[in-house]
Amino acid sequence: MAFLVQHMFLRIFPVLLISVFSFQPLAAADGKDNTALLRVYEDSLKGFGREMFKGKDLYKAMANKKFIQLLEKALGFEGSYQYPFDSLNFMARLESPDKKFKIFNWNVPKEDGTHEYFGYIQTWDEKTKQARVFRLINKQKEIRNPEIMKLGPEKWYGALYYKIVPTTFRKKKSYTLIGWDGNNNLSWKKVLDVLTFRSDGTPEFGDDVFQVGKRYQYRVIYEFKAEMIMTLRWDDQMKMIVFDHLVPEYPGMANPPPHLIINSYSYNGYEYKKGKWNFIADVNAKNRKDKSDNKYVTPH
Secondary structure: OOOEOOOOOOOOOOOOOOOOEEOOOOOOOOOOOHHHHHHHHHHHHHHHHHHHHOOOOOHHHHHHHHHHHHHHHOOEEEEOOOOOOOOOOOOEEEEOOOOOOEEEEEEEEOOOOEEEEEEEEEEEEEOOEEEEEEEEEEHHHHHHOOHHHEEEEOOOOOOOEEEEEEEEEEOOOEEEEEEOOOOOEEEEEEEEEEEEEEOOOEEEEEEOOOEEEEEEEOOOOEEEEEOOHHHHEEEOOOEEEEEEEEOOOOOOOOOOOOOEEEEEEEEEEEEOOEEEEEEEEEEEOOOOOOOHHHHHHOOO
16 A cells, blocks of 8 residues: 655644544644654654553554554655654664665564564655655465565565665665564564565565575575574675574474574575575674664563
């Protein structure tokens, strides 16, 4: 779902009352500078955001519904692309290095240890000075073979992104996304995906660029023991994606379940050449924890 950002000419009331039950949107008097208005929205979003991570699932779902409604309204205001929303530190707010788009992305932990994922992509056209917003609909449970599928925003393999790595091959831009999935109480996941944009500007996920064995996959999904810190990061010095080599917790175990897969304190990598992420075994990477794991709300 996409909508164009437009001016909103609304009455300004002397008092703004914000509650769980109602929100009266306001606009700047001149219809151009909506910074003050966006601060008001941000303050309300922060309040609902706190409620999405505590209490019963029903109350978290209610808060998340209001959060979605307000965020979608806020992203519809002119100037919202330039607004930082920097107090909403419970969700990812990533901008591509070329300033072409932003990702607003968050998870809602559930009482059974699983997670739900939500997100928006906001694109910016410097020539037209116009933004578009696409809502991401998580269909992870319905996607049978995610490693070999291209997906759109209406059928998204949900994850919580923490890094955008831009690449270019033959003048075609693509963006590799690195993300985390809390999955359940037994196993967590990390995800490598690719974001491109169709000719009409619609985002598309997945491309056959990740070398796995002798073939190339559209995305890579690592599943491992819950609570374990798996490194999956872009190393700017090495110019490659570095990740833990995963092994069975008990040596010699054949086909271990995900909750018995751990890191081995050795590393592999992906190096980008000629439009593909090529697998590199046994890279010499320092044993540094992936700080991005600390950003996420773990299962209760």
